[in-house]
Amino acid sequence: MPQRERYLFVCINRRDEGHAKGSCTARGSEDIYRALKEQLNACGLARVEARxxxxxxxxxxxxGVCILVEPDHFFYGRVTVADVPEIVEGIVSGARVERLVLTSEDLAKG
Ligand code: FES
Known part of the structure; x- marks a missing residue:
C-alpha cells in the first residue's frame, strides 16, 4: 500500500469508570474512528490521501476526544461524531478545522 499524505491517530484509550482523567473511549472515540474510516473511504481518500x-x-x-494529525503535527480536540464531515472536508481541501485545533493553552493542560 502507498504511503499516505496524512495519518490521523485517534485515541481509543480506556480507563476504569470513575477515573479522574476519564478517557477518549468513554467520550465516544471508537465511533469517531469508525466514522472517519467510513467517510474517508466513501470519498476515495483512504487509499491515497489519509489513513x-x-x-x-x-x-x-x-x-479528549483527541486526534493527532501527522505529518502536519497538530491535535484536534473535543471531537464529536458531528465534526467528522468537516474534518474530512478539511483533508480534501487541505485546510485544518481551526475551531478543533488544540491551542498551546490546551496542550499545557495535558
Ligand atoms: S485518553 Fe485520549 S488523550 Fe488520554
Missing amino acids: VCTSSCLDQCSS
Whole structure:
C-alpha cells in the first residue's frame, strides 16, 4: 500500500469508570474512528490521501476526544461524531478545522 499524505491517530484509550482523567473511549472515540474510516473511504481518500489509525493515550486527556494529525503535527480536540464531515472536508481541501485545533493553552493542560 502507498504511503499516505496524512495519518490521523485517534485515541481509543480506556480507563476504569470513575477515573479522574476519564478517557477518549468513554467520550465516544471508537465511533469517531469508525466514522472517519467510513467517510474517508466513501470519498476515495483512504487509499491515497489519509489513513485513520487508532492510538493509545496521546496525553491530551483533558481535551479528549483527541486526534493527532501527522505529518502536519497538530491535535484536534473535543471531537464529536458531528465534526467528522468537516474534518474530512478539511483533508480534501487541505485546510485544518481551526475551531478543533488544540491551542498551546490546551496542550499545557495535558
Ligand atoms: S485518553 Fe485520549 S488523550 Fe488520554
